[in-house]
Amino acid sequence: MTAAGGAGEETALRAWWTTWLGAVRDPEGTFAVDAQVPDASGVRRHTVRLTSYGSVLEAALVAPDQPGRLPAVVVPFYEVATVLGERTERTRGWSDARLRSYSYGRHLVDRGFAVLAVPWWFERVAGPADATASLHERYGPPAARHRASLPMTGLGRGVADLLLAVDALTSVPWIDPARIGAFGHSLGAKLVLHLAALDVRIGAAVAHEAGLGFAHSNWSDPWYLGAHVPAERDQDQLLRLVGRRPFLLAGGGDSDGRHNEDLVGRAGAAGVRTLYHDNGHAPPDHVLAACYAWLAAELDRPDPSRQKRNART
Numbered sequence: 001m002t003a004a005g006g007a008g009e010e011t012a013l014r015a016w017w018t019t020w021l022g023a024v025r026d027p028e029g030t031f032a033v034d035a036q037v038p039d040a041s042g043v044r045r046h047t048v049r050l051t052s053y054g055s056v057l058e059a060a061l062v063a064p065d066q067p068g069r070l071p072a073v074v075v076p077f078y079e080v081a082t083v084l085g086e087r088t089e090r091t092r093g094w095s096d097a098r099l100r101s102y103s104y105g106r107h108l109v110d111r112g113f114a115v116l117a118v119p120w121w122f123e124r125v126a127g128p129a130d131a132t133a134s135l136h137e138r139y140g141p142p143a144a145r146h147r148a149s150l151p152m153t154g155l156g157r158g159v160a161d162l163l164l165a166v167d168a169l170t171s172v173p174w175i176d177p178a179r180i181g182a183f184g185h186s187l188g189a190k191l192v193l194h195l196a197a198l199d200v201r202i203g204a205a206v207a208h209e210a211g212l213g214f215a216h217s218n219w220s221d222p223w224y225l226g227a228h229v230p231a232e233r234d235q236d237q238l239l240r241l242v243g244r245r246p247f248l249l250a251g252g253g254d255s256d257g258r259h260n261e262d263l264v265g266r267a268g269a270a271g272v273r274t275l276y277h278d279n280g281h282a283p284p285d286h287v288l289a290a291c292y293a294w295l296a297a298e299l300d301r302p303d304p305s306r307q308k309r310n311a312r313t
Contacts (some may be wrong), residue, residue, distance in 0.1 A: 014241055017301055018198055020230060022152020023159035026052045031168035033061065043109055046115065048168050051160050055124045059165055060084060061172065062105060063114035071179035071299045072169055073112040074202070075105045076162060076191040077289040083188075088130040094127040096161065101285065104152040104183055111292055113299075118165045120187060121158055122223050135223070159194045164199055179299045181205055183291070185283060186255075190217070190224070191212035199239035204246040204298035206291045208283050211255035212239075213263050227270060239267035250275040250291055 004129055015183035018024065034047040048059040060080045080090045105115040125142040127133070141155055152160065170177045182205040184192035189210035196205040211217020212235050220224050228244050239247065249264065249272060251257045258278050264274060276295075 002057045004204075010241065010243070010252070014198060015235060017238065017241070020228070020308070021156030021159060021194065021225075022150075023156040023163070023194065023198055024152065025055055025160050025163050025167075029164050029196075030158075031051070031164055031171070032310040033168060033172060033266075048165070050118075050161060050164050050168065052164055053157060055121055057119055057121060057124060057161060059116055060105075060111050060166075061114065061116050061169070063174075064109060064112055065250055069174055069176040070112070070114040071107050071181065072116060072294065073105075073299075074116050074118060074162060074165060074180070074182040074192075075108070076118045076120065076158070076170065076182075077102075077104075077187045078123050078186055078187060078193075079119050080098070080105075082191055083115075083117050088129065101282070102185075103190075104185065104288070106296075107292060110182065111182075111296060113239065116165055116169050118162060120178070120191075121161055122154065122305055138244075139223040143226070147222070149226050149228065153225045153228050155194065155219075155223050157189070157200065158191050162191060162195045163199055166195075166199055170201065173257070177201070179203060181295050181299050183188075183295060184211060186281065193235070193238055196245070197238040202245070204248075204295055205242075206248045207256075207283050208251060208287075208291065209252060209255040210249070212249060213260045216260050217255050235261060236263040236267040239264065239269045239272050242269050244269070244271045246294075247272045248275055248291060248294050250277075250283070250287065252279045252281055253285075254281040287302075 029052045032049045037045045039045050042065055044063050044065045046061040048061050050057040058091045075083050077083045079088055082091055082102050083105035085106040105214045108115050122139050126138045169175055180201055180203055181293050182192045182195055182202050185208045189207035192205050192207045196202045214229050
């Protein structure tokens with residue numbers, strides 16, 4: 001924000017993006033945090049039911065079983081199971097190593113965070129997952145129904161669900177509301193970019209391969225913005241809304257990298273940092289470890305894996 005514009009400019013810009021996307025909580029939306037589910041792996045787990053615009057999304061709150069208020073990270077993805085290292089029909093043919101590499105939520109729990117894994121609402125209304133079906137085949141029909149029945153973009157609906165999810169998270173007494181972060185890859189990174197811009201409760205966020213800039217990813221697909229891509233604006237404005245809050249834009253040169261650094265510079269947001277690698281869309285293990293360590297530092301949570309390494313040296 002400019003010094004002259006200050007808080008008023010920020011408020012107006014956030015309101016514009018919220019309205020343009022339609023990222024508004026369902027006025028009749030509700031959440032419920034279920035009782036703890038028994039788990040033998042040293043974690044506590046709760047189902048969090050988000051009722052939003054006619055759908056019930058089952059998110060999962062998973063945390064180390066330890067006393068005290070914990071920092072928490074919102075992790076949106078296609079479905080909850082994958083980021084927790086559990087198999088689904090969609091991941092049936094994956095190797096164990098590939099599944100582990102997508103287990104972002106489990107990685108963060110192992111590092112001492114509570115994690116709220118939130119599913120993408122299109123998976124609730126799309127047809128059954130099929131390894132041979134494209135996203136256009138699965139998401140195209142529900143995207144058309146969505147356009148005919150609700151005023152917001154598909155992306156805006158997903159962000160609205162996350163706003164409700166953060167409401168649920170802050171209601172949990174053992175979550176520290178001053179230490180809430182977000183982490184996302186690909187689809188999840190797109191959602192995290194918008195959530196961090198529009199919800200100041202997000203204290204730090206990592207977006208890996210979001211595709212910053214309307215020219216750099218599939219933002220015009222009907223399940224995101226469709227024909228509703230703004231002509232006179234770009235996503236540097238979202239980074240401007242992040243402002244001084246810590247935000248790490250990471251990329252492997254596919255959707256994010258040096259090709260969209262001009263947008264990062266144009267944003268002029270003091271809290272934004274970049275982490276680029278040359279490994280393509282999927283984050284390798286060492287990049288994930290760097291992202292987790294950065295998030296731990298920014299949320300003022302010591303990284304146990306780093307402490308163990310230091311103890312051995």
